[in-house]
Amino acid sequence: MLRFAPSSTQEMNIGNLRVAIFNYILSKQLNEKLLIKIEDTNSQKNSEDKEKEILELLNLFSIEYAQVVNQSGNLKYYQKLAMQLMNEKKAFACFCSDAKLEEIKEELEKEGKPFRYDGFCENLSDETVLNCNAPFTVRLKKPKEAVTFTDLLKGEFTFKPFEVDSFIILNHDKTPTYDYACAIDDMLYDISVVLREEKYLSNTPKQIHVRDSLNYNKKIEYIHLPGILNEIPVKMLIDEGFLPSAIANYLVLLGNKTPKEIFTLEEAVEWFDIKNISQNSVKFDIDKLKFINKKHLEKIDEMRLSKILGFADTDIGELGKLFLKEADTIKEIKSKIDSIFNKKTTCKGFEKEFTKIKSCMKEAPFYENYNELKEYVIEKTGLKGENFSIPFRYILTGENKGPELLEIYPLIKNYLGEITK
Template identity: 65%
Template sequence: MLRFSQSLTELMTIGNLRVALFNYIVAKQLNEELLVRIEDTEKEKNIDGNEKEILELLNLFSIDYKSVVYQSENFKYHQKLTMQLMSSKKAFVCFCSNEKLEEIKVKCKEKGKPNSYDGFCETLSDETVLNCNAPFTVRIKKPENIIEFTDLLKGNFSFEPSNVDSFIILKHDKTPTYNFSCSVDDMLYDISTVIRDERHIENTVKQIHVRNQLNYTKSIEYIHLSSILNVNSNKKNAENSVKQFIEQGFLPSAIANYLVLLGNETPNEIFTIEEAIEWFDIKKVSKDTVEFDIEKLKLINKKHIADLDEMRLSKILGFADTDIGKLGKLYLDEESTINEIKAKIDLIFSSKVSLKGFEDEFSNLKKCLSYAPFMDDFNELEKYIIENTKLDDKSLSINLRYLLTGTHTGPNLSAIYSLIKNYMGEIVK
């Protein structure tokens, strides 16, 4: 089984979505099930409504999963296994205050060493522990030997015991820390493959250490994906949320297409996730940091819009007319998102009162078209206008384009008219 984990303390980002998509694709290729795990242990930091948004986005991107589980539901197992580690002397109670831990951190920094616990509470006697009423955490003892693991994408990793440290597994409030809960949950749900961002490499070795101490022998395969560098912000893990991209008018199919394409060699530039399942090889994904290019995403989005069924595009734009879908596609030469196209359509149906510099001509044109009979042919319409308004070619083209489209530039007016002629009464209102 594979799992996609998302914390309720952060919104679903482009980086998170890429991880979810890769988990989904690989699960399908391996004919295994996908689990969605909601990390909800930090109640005070959880974002309101985030759980609903996460699941809605997964469904929007057609990422099928077997079930949704919550880390908080496994607290009893986390605590039980903590006691098991303590009883076997593989974990110990730590009474060190935050001030003491900060002092240790400063000393390590002064010596140029990584921050690591000094082991003071590890040597406390059972009697001392029993007689102490101070708040405490529980720490797992650091490993005695080097921990090694192989990443299927990035190769071999090796960590010294000092790099793993005697880290906290149970906090003052008796809730588990991230690494302990993740390692236990992966055991509970029999996870076979973990695909996640490379920022979790140091977490991986700690989680392996936990499972080793719990005598868990099943091997878990790891794949750590290179982070996404947003070229606009120069920050790792593209901080823009997926919801923002959807709200800006990017199609889910286009976003998914781009994220699989990113740092990858694909047989075609434009494809669906279903098609990607047939040829995707996660071991061939780039090992280097990849750059998020919004302009490239726009190009891909434009192509996905072009491939949409006209009626479906029309409904996305708020209509139910294939002609409006065709009209939307006319604007793809200059626009690349649903929002941009919808803005053009909205201008067509907006009220146009006057045109600066052509007030009289515009008024005459609008009055003429208000009483004009239905005309199927654009040339016939132009002829009718000239005969009834005496507008010359320049005045006619400027005023007619503005009246029909709300702009001074755009696709061929004859092509536009053929798609909006049934709406003339509403447009020339």
């Protein structure tokens, strides 16, 4: 089982999505299920809207998963296992106040030393603990030996007991801390591979230590993915008119060695190799995404493109593709289509000519051929040169430039009544 673990307090960005996509690809390659685990133990900051948006985006990108679970549903397991650790003297109650811990931290910072718990409450007697009515956290005793693990992308890492520290596993309100909850979840759901961003690499030894303390012996493979330097919300890219297929293509391509530049997620499953990913952080390039998006728009089915644009006509889909000479996104294409169908009231600099041509076109018979319509309007209005061509184009397209009218007309001829309204 693999897992993607987004937080219900944060908006999904392209770094999160890249992790989700890679987990999806690996789950397909390993023939294992993918679990979506919503991290929602922070009840004060949780957002049902964020959770709903995350799942909608995963579905939009065709990321298949076996089930969705909420971390908040595991609270009883976190507390029960913490009690087990305390009974086995592997964890202890810590009565140190936040103010006292902050004081210690400040003193260490002045000395240029990292903060580590000083062990003050570690050896308190059971009697002392029972007689103390102050609120307490639960800390897991630091490991006796170094924690070593191998990252499939970055190699071997070793963390000394001092670096792992005696860290908190239950807060004052008895909710779990991040590392403790993650470690327990990976046990509960039989996770075999954890692929996440490299900013969580230092969390890994703590999570391994939790499982070791509970005598959990299953080995979990770790892959820590270099981050994206300039992370952007995924929803913003969708709203700007980028296709999910193009965004996925770019995120797989980013910092990777691939056999080709333009591909689908299904194709990537066939050849993707996590070991080809660069170990360096990568920069998101919007211009590169635009290039890839245009390539995907060129390949998209005309009827599907038409429906995305709000129609159900292959002619409109073909018309949309005509604008790819000057547009990169659905939003830009839709702007061109809207210009055609929006009501035009005048054409600056050619006001009289505009009125004359528009009146003529409203009375014109239907013509299959563009040149026949053009000749009809010229004959009826007596207009020539720019006095005809500029307002005539503007009435048909709402623009002063763009693809040839000879290319556009066959695709809009059935809508002339609406266009010249």
